[in-house]
Amino acid sequence: MIYKTNEAKEIRLFSKGWLKDLKLKEAAAAKLEKLKATDFKQKAAEAAEKIKNLDAKKVARDFIYGKPHEERRLGDLYVPGTGLYKHREWRGVKDTMYYFNMIWLYNYAHMVTDIMKYGGPVTALKGALRYRWMGQCYLTVMHWFDRGLEGTRGEALRASAWHYRGMVNESIRQFMRMFSADKRLNGGEANELWKNTISHDETVSGNIFYGWRDRMDDVALQMIPYFVTCHVNNHTVLNYIDAAQSIGLPGDPCPMCQAEAGIFVLNDVPDYSPVVVTSNEACDGSVGTSILQDWFLDRPLYAMPQPMRYDDPLVQKHCQEEIEGCWRFIEEQTGQKMNWDEYVKHAEAFNKLTEFEHEKWDIAANTDYYPITGVAQALYRIYYSQDGDRDIWHFVDKKVKRIIEKCVTQKINSFPKTRHRVIAWSCAPLYYSHWCTWAYNCWGLNCIINMDSLMFDQMLRTDTYEHALEDLTWFNEKAPMRAMAVGGHEHIFQLWQFMERFNCDMVMMYDQLACKGMQGVHGMFEDEFRKRNIHAIWMPHALPDKRTVSRREIRQIVNDYMFTVMHEEPLDPTLLDFDDNDSW
Amino acid sequence: MRDLIHIIEFEDLLQEAGNDLVRQAKEEGKRALGYTCNFMPEVLLDIPGCFSVRLRAPRSTSPDIATYYMTNRTCMYGRCLLERAMEGGFNFLDAEMATETCTVTCRFQEHLQRMDVIQNPDFFCEFTDVPFKKNENSVDHYTRQLQAHVLDKLHEHFGIDVSDEALLKAIGEHNELCRLIREIGEYRKLDNPTITGREFQIIQLVTQVCPKYLIMDKLRDIAEQLKTREPDEKPSWRCKVVLAGSEEDDPDFTKLIEECGALVVADRHCYGSLPGREDIVVKEGETPLYAIARHYLENSQCPRFMEQHVMRDRKAYLANVAKEYKADGIVIAQMKFCEYWSYERTIDTVVLNRDYGIPVCSIEKEYVNNAVGQLRTRFQAFVESIELKKLAQEQKASGGEA
Numbered sequence: 013m014i015y016k017t018n019e020a021k022e023i024r025l026f027s028k029g030w031l032k033d034l035k036l037k038e039a040a041a042a043k044l045e046k047l048k049a050t051d052f053k054q055k056a057a058e059a060a061e062k063i064k065n066l067d068a069k070k071v072a073r074d075f076i077y078g079k080p081h082e083e084r085r086l087g088d089l090y091v092p093g094t095g096l097y098k099h100r101e102w103r104g105v106k107d108t109m110y111y112f113n114m115i116w117l118y119n120y121a122h123m124v125t126d127i128m129k130y131g132g133p134v135t136a137l138k139g140a141l142r143y144r145w146m147g148q149c150y151l152t153v154m155h156w157f158d159r160g161l162e163g164t165r166g167e168a169l170r171a172s173a174w175h176y177r178g179m180v181n182e183s184i185r186q187f188m189r190m191f192s193a194d195k196r197l198n199g200g201e202a203n204e205l206w207k208n209t210i211s212h213d214e215t216v217s218g219n220i221f222y223g224w225r226d227r228m229d230d231v232a233l234q235m236i237p238y239f240v241t242c243h244v245n246n247h248t249v250l251n252y253i254d255a256a257q258s259i260g261l262p263g264d265p266c267p268m269c270q271a272e273a274g275i276f277v278l279n280d281v282p283d284y285s286p287v288v289v290t291s292n293e294a295c296d297g298s299v300g301t302s303i304l305q306d307w308f309l310d311r312p313l314y315a316m317p318q319p320m321r322y323d324d325p326l327v328q329k330h331c332q333e334e335i336e337g338c339w340r341f342i343e344e345q346t347g348q349k350m351n352w353d354e355y356v357k358h359a360e361a362f363n364k365l366t367e368f369e370h371e372k373w374d375i376a377a378n379t380d381y382y383p384i385t386g387v388a389q390a391l392y393r394i395y396y397s398q399d400g401d402r403d404i405w406h407f408v409d410k411k412v413k414r415i416i417e418k419c420v421t422q423k424i425n426s427f428p429k430t431r432h433r434v435i436a437w438s439c440a441p442l443y444y445s446h447w448c449t450w451a452y453n454c455w456g457l458n459c460i461i462n463m464d465s466l467m468f469d470q471m472l473r474t475d476t477y478e479h480a481l482e483d484l485t486w487f488n489e490k491a492p493m494r495a496m497a498v499g500g501h502e503h504i505f506q507l508w509q510f511m512e513r514f515n516c517d518m519v520m521m522y523d524q525l526a527c528k529g530m531q532g533v534h535g536m537f538e539d540e541f542r543k544r545n546i547h548a549i550w551m552p553h554a555l556p557d558k559r560t561v562s563r564r565e566i567r568q569i570v571n572d573y574m575f576t577v578m579h580e581e582p583l584d585p586t587l588l589d590f591d592d593n594d595s596w
Numbered sequence: 597m598r599d600l601i602h603i604i605e606f607e608d609l610l611q612e613a614g615n616d617l618v619r620q621a622k623e624e625g626k627r628a629l630g631y632t633c634n635f636m637p638e639v640l641l642d643i644p645g646c647f648s649v650r651l652r653a654p655r656s657t658s659p660d661i662a663t664y665y666m667t668n669r670t671c672m673y674g675r676c677l678l679e680r681a682m683e684g685g686f687n688f689l690d691a692e693m694a695t696e697t698c699t700v701t702c703r704f705q706e707h708l709q710r711m712d713v714i715q716n717p718d719f720f721c722e723f724t725d726v727p728f729k730k731n732e733n734s735v736d737h738y739t740r741q742l743q744a745h746v747l748d749k750l751h752e753h754f755g756i757d758v759s760d761e762a763l764l765k766a767i768g769e770h771n772e773l774c775r776l777i778r779e780i781g782e783y784r785k786l787d788n789p790t791i792t793g794r795e796f797q798i799i800q801l802v803t804q805v806c807p808k809y810l811i812m813d814k815l816r817d818i819a820e821q822l823k824t825r826e827p828d829e830k831p832s833w834r835c836k837v838v839l840a841g842s843e844e845d846d847p848d849f850t851k852l853i854e855e856c857g858a859l860v861v862a863d864r865h866c867y868g869s870l871p872g873r874e875d876i877v878v879k880e881g882e883t884p885l886y887a888i889a890r891h892y893l894e895n896s897q898c899p900r901f902m903e904q905h906v907m908r909d910r911k912a913y914l915a916n917v918a919k920e921y922k923a924d925g926i927v928i929a930q931m932k933f934c935e936y937w938s939y940e941r942t943i944d945t946v947v948l949n950r951d952y953g954i955p956v957c958s959i960e961k962e963y964v965n966n967a968v969g970q971l972r973t974r975f976q977a978f979v980e981s982i983e984l985k986k987l988a989q990e991q992k993a994s995g996g997e998a
Binding site for chain 2: 259260261262264265266269273290292295296297299300301302303304306307312313314315317319320321324326327329330333334337498499500501525526528529531532533534535536538
């Protein structure tokens, strides 16, 4: 069977002898042989014995409410060597039904209706066939949910799942906008959507473009093709890293920047905008990436760098003028004037999101009733704060607020097996952002907050233009991976204050092996941990690149620390070691 | 060629950061101000009462303690500096005028701030924010930063006169030094240059790490001698190259390239003279400080700049340097773990060859250059490829077959 892509490339989907290659006859014969050799009588006797010994009450309890944490044996659910599930876990009647209806079915249905809503199946299909990341990630979405929600029950299951729903919806909206405006998918023509879309580096906040959201849209270049795909299917990004290195880039620069460059090398970003806005966030590698972006995109580009010594009062004016320069650039290039009222509307709406974020932090810090998993907290926070004000975030926050209120008023502890309250510091492994779920299930390590959640912590005043600009400047200076990592060592060592504020007794210290900024303070952290007698687990990783340190190796490092230093026993020993290298 | 006057003495001065001239200036009561990056204008640190020292860690071996602090996955230049500081090699410094212009040197300087590394009671370390663009907004910003974090601090800590008059005097002396370096560097443009790349690099480095007022006479002697210096009748080189790239303060590396037959005729790297040794011009209506800020932003070719036209012009600049200095190729050397130059080198390697027809030898190296054997092979092969290319062109021109 021959298939033709948009670029008229021919792909042979099946070879002639593919049916033969499956060796169905041999497989059927082997199965038959196995059946013949089975002693069914003995099997039946064993089963009867088992039933006889069962505690009916306990069975009923487990069926209705799900097994107690220590008896779940979640590791047994994995198909050996794959990291895929044999079946989803039984969480008790209510939670399993909720998972099936309100998470699995609800989200699958919305993944279809969202496509219909934002551009239709034809556009989505064209995109899936043209862009590798789309083709590889769409159907793996529910496994992303499964990984992040493993072992959760009750309110934690519900609240965390709503976060995922928000991210999926906004991802679909963004890539559908990309596809609808894409010149490549529209016969090489620049349509109206192309003319009315602003593309920007994913580290440039969506807040910058509020003034055009009534007529235009802004979509980050790499947010979906690179960042989201890392979480959903961690195999996809490897190709882009290799592509960047194939043109001569060394292996040691930050693999995030490499991957961001790689999608341009492979021409795997839709051509959806006449302009591009770049930034120096978060590091030297980001600056380097923009050189490559310019080379490949070859269209009007505005660089909007943030100052490095950002809490120096003297730098603010400079930064404000750069933001205004960006606004002028968009006006000149697109002929569309910035709408101040529109800016105010979105900035004020975004403040509502920030207000709720503060409430969440407060509950996480001071009570045991915070119902959101570490991974849901981390991903949702970075996702919405980078994207800026959108309806879906308000919808999700409303749902989550109701759940949190219930937890607080009814004193529901969603993570009752917490042994240690953990703060995660520095940049997280994107291919294993759900380590928090595993760490709680296996060891009772409850990740309360992470460094990147604490970024963008700035209310946006709108009473005057000057105040608005001042706050927007601060907002952007405190962007993810940068607020703590640049501008002086005092920022990165705020860890101690946040540990205290969030009542944490342990640090999961992300050790991004290619992050020069964090490697450059490694020894000082070691000294401080010893001096302050703080338990810190160094978690080595290479951001999106699972080949450097695998998920399994990460788990082994945590296991070793928990056994040898903490002298603790796992809550669920089946999760200590399993091979999920081939998993999404 | 006959030995260049003072070159042996200059070589000796490069053997340690706190060299004889640094000690002499300190004994004369001047303040030693360290810096690592070209974005800290040395002219500001050379105002009366002070002298600038661009930090190097010559004769480094294995930076073990610094590797504990910064791991072995960071640029070795930064680590060697930290190691040298911990060994006491920078105790002569009265201040470190720091910039957050690349991550690892920034972290090195933060170690000086946070840990009690420099054993000098007067020592302080102050950071300046450096913009990523060359526009007017950036020049204004940079001017404010230099005023607050360099001049005000020097006055506050050491009572240094930072008036416009003092700055103008420093600019005058700086321009005189630049004029001499440019004069010396001009001999590299000859068909048969009368100065080697290594000799020039030694001279250039000495101007960066020694009190300038103590070497001016020696530079004049060198410039004088070069007027009559005769090249070897039969050149020892087989082709001429530009050395471009990141931090490079090791004359032995240039020597290695030249031993392979490639004469280094131009230096466009962090410690090079192109750009860096142009006159600072104070235009009408400008303050001296503003002129300095504008000069350092306008002239820099650092890959840190992000404006679209600047990113593109950098390639043309490098191609023009190669043309002006009659170079046959470009060696782009990047310090391992330097993120800026990882990307810049990758693109230069493609663009300079494809768009300008200039052969490029693209390498990655460590600060302590232990990979001499491998690099020698690379350079020899590069020289041979240039020779073959020339041969082919000659044959083509004479109607023969390539």
